Amino acid sequence: MAEKEAPASAQAQGDGKLRKQIQFADQQFEFQRRPTKKGHRSLSRSISQSSTDSYSSAASYSDSSEDEMTPREKRCGEARVHEDFCVKNIGQSGFGRREVEIAQQEMPALMALRKRAQGDKPLAGATIVGCTHITAQSAVLIETLIALGAQCRWAACNIFSTQNEVAAALAAVGIPVFAWKGESEDDFWWCIDRCVCADGWQPNMILDDGGDLTHWMYRKHSEVFKKVKGIVEESVTGVHRLYQLSKAGKLCVPAMNVNDSVTKQKFDNLYSCRESILDGLKRTTDIMFGGKQVVVCGYGEVGKGCCAALKGLGAVICVTEVDPICALQACMDGCRVVKLNEVIRQVDIIISCTGNKNVVTREQLDRVKNGVIICNMGHSNTEIDVASLRAPDLTWERVRSQVDHVIWPDGKRVLLLAEGRLLNLSCSSVPSFVLSITATTQALALIELYNAPEGRYKQDVYLLPKKMDEYVASLHLPSFDAHLTELNEEQAKYLGINKNGPFKPNYYRY
Numbered sequence: 001m002a003e004k005e006a007p008a009s010a011q012a013q014g015d016g017k018l019r020k021q022i023q024f025a026d027q028q029f030e031f032q033r034r035p036t037k038k039g040h041r042s043l044s045r046s047i048s049q050s051s052t053d054s055y056s057s058a059a060s061y062s063d064s065s066e067d068e069m070t071p072r073e074k075r076c077g078e079a080r081v082h083e084d085f086c087v088k089n090i091g092q093s094g095f096g097r098r099e100v101e102i103a104q105q106e107m108p109a110l111m112a113l114r115k116r117a118q119g120d121k122p123l124a125g126a127t128i129v130g131c132t133h134i135t136a137q138s139a140v141l142i143e144t145l146i147a148l149g150a151q152c153r154w155a156a157c158n159i160f161s162t163q164n165e166v167a168a169a170l171a172a173v174g175i176p177v178f179a180w181k182g183e184s185e186d187d188f189w190w191c192i193d194r195c196v197c198a199d200g201w202q203p204n205m206i207l208d209d210g211g212d213l214t215h216w217m218y219r220k221h222s223e224v225f226k227k228v229k230g231i232v233e234e235s236v237t238g239v240h241r242l243y244q245l246s247k248a249g250k251l252c253v254p255a256m257n258v259n260d261s262v263t264k265q266k267f268d269n270l271y272s273c274r275e276s277i278l279d280g281l282k283r284t285t286d287i288m289f290g291g292k293q294v295v296v297c298g299y300g301e302v303g304k305g306c307c308a309a310l311k312g313l314g315a316v317i318c319v320t321e322v323d324p325i326c327a328l329q330a331c332m333d334g335c336r337v338v339k340l341n342e343v344i345r346q347v348d349i350i351i352s353c354t355g356n357k358n359v360v361t362r363e364q365l366d367r368v369k370n371g372v373i374i375c376n377m378g379h380s381n382t383e384i385d386v387a388s389l390r391a392p393d394l395t396w397e398r399v400r401s402q403v404d405h406v407i408w409p410d411g412k413r414v415l416l417l418a419e420g421r422l423l424n425l426s427c428s429s430v431p432s433f434v435l436s437i438t439a440t441t442q443a444l445a446l447i448e449l450y451n452a453p454e455g456r457y458k459q460d461v462y463l464l465p466k467k468m469d470e471y472v473a474s475l476h477l478p479s480f481d482a483h484l485t486e487l488n489e490e491q492a493k494y495l496g497i498n499k500n501g502p503f504k505p506n507y508y509r510y
């Protein structure tokens with residue numbers, strides 16, 4: 001079904017009501033105003049799929065002790081059964097706190113939101129149950145929501161991604177966190193359940209990443225939805241599930257799709273990949289890029305980011321495309337547009353980023369030269385036909401973590417990275433700044449849904465109002481000492497827009 005824009009009332013020129021909701025005690029930081037210099041980073045998570053994906057968005061302090069007992073089993077002991085958290089080792093909280101402090105430096109918008117909330121607390125009374133990756137960056141988000149007045153209970157959306165020390169740091173300051181790295185499937189649902197149900201606790205907002213929390217609440221605690229004012233969902237899969245619920249007429253509260261907000265999309269696809277492609281390749285192969293011949297399959301947002309980064313280091317770039325518009329863009333950006341078969345024998349690196357399947361086939365891999373590096377930046381692990389490489393005539397040799405040599409009978413070796421899964425999510429880190437964009441978008445979506453007057457949002461899925469999307473971006477500008485030009489009345493009238501935004505129509509392509 002078509003995505004719903006936020007209702008006109010929320011986008012209204014001047015946005016009186018909206019502004020009021022986001023207005024904080026410190027008038028200098030009023031929603032409508034530009035931040036001044038003073039203000040100073042998906043996967044689906046269904047337990048059947050990404051809740052079991054390995055994820056390495058942040059360095060994780062490793063536990064030296066390989067405990068036999070799980071945190072959940074340990075907590076069953078009489079002395080600890082009353083603890084309102086369940087983490088691997090609360091003694092790691094000091095390390096976690098330092099990780100959180102580092103992340104705070106690269107998450108300027110959330111820190112600015114906290115300052116604004118010193119007096120007026122736009123989430124006062126909100127009881128938020130959350131299910132996201134538990135990393136230093138999400139800790140900054142959770143603590144921001146609390147600074148904005150909310151009470152939170154949090155579980156992990158992925159059984160491998162929890163930074164144990166960060167979970168400990170949150171628990172140490174009294175935040176009910178139920179998560180540890182390496183949860184079993186049963187633990188995963190138990191942790192979610194502990195967050196939904198607790199004595200004297202009734203959630204009224206949901207922040208989900210992958211839809212598992214929402215799904216669990218629908219199946220096990222549907223009565224809780226009577227008090228819930230809205231769902232904020234980040235992932236492609238979670239959003240897809242919400243649209244399915246809405247289509248079936250089963251969505252019983254308003255939901256905000258933050259995955260498709262412009263600022264977040266640009267950062268997740270273009271800018272984040274521009275940074276992390278090099279990191280992923282360097283960490284796994286120690287390669288020097290200058291003069292290397294690279295073919296990038298797909299010149300969409302991700303492909304553009306990869307090409308820009310590689311070009312900057314002197315690589316020679318070819319692009320494959322099916323879409324003439326994107327192909328022409330690649331030409332304008334100085335790339336050769338080719339069919340993969342034309343360059344397959346010469347290239348040193350093959351990167352797929354099409355979102356499509358079987359873009360690089362076994363037949364093509366039979367023809368690459370010795371030592372070629374092959375990786376994927378697209379969502380699915382079927383862009384490169386890895387299954388065809390698991391054939392009896394080929395030998396696999398693990399070189400290092402996430403790096404395999406696939407060896408042909410004649411001795412030719414190909415370096416396959418991350419077994420064809422997303423290179424950057426498997427082998428590199430997502431910059432905190434990218435996560436700052438997402439987290440700020442989530443925080444504003446929660447504020448909007450929580451404060452929206454009755455009737456503004458129906459039982460449907462909405463995009464974040466454009467004005468708030470612009471606000472997410474503007475909150476990040478002061479860290480670059482960027483100075484926005486202001487429209488005067490005459491110019492605004494000439495363009496037919498409000499001088500304070502939104503500045504672009506919803507169909508505008510950035």
Ligand SMILES: NC(=O)c1ccc[n+]([C@@H]2O[C@H](COP(=O)([O-])OP(=O)(O)OC[C@H]3O[C@@H](n4cnc5c(N)ncnc54)[C@H](O)[C@@H]3O)[C@@H](O)[C@H]2O)c1
Pocket residue numbers: 268269272273297298299300301302303320321322323326353354355356359377378379380422423424425
């Ligand atoms: N690695 C990451 O961190 C990350 C971040 C965001 C998105 N993604 C994923 O990366 C993929 C691409 O995302 P995007 O935003 O660039 O999408 P996009 O639609 O903007 O770009 C994909 C491009 O691939 C082209 N294409 C499709 N089939 C092709 C084929 N057989 N050969 C050559 N080109 C082909 C399309 O015409 C399109 O231009 C998606 O699967 C997306 O989910 C990855």
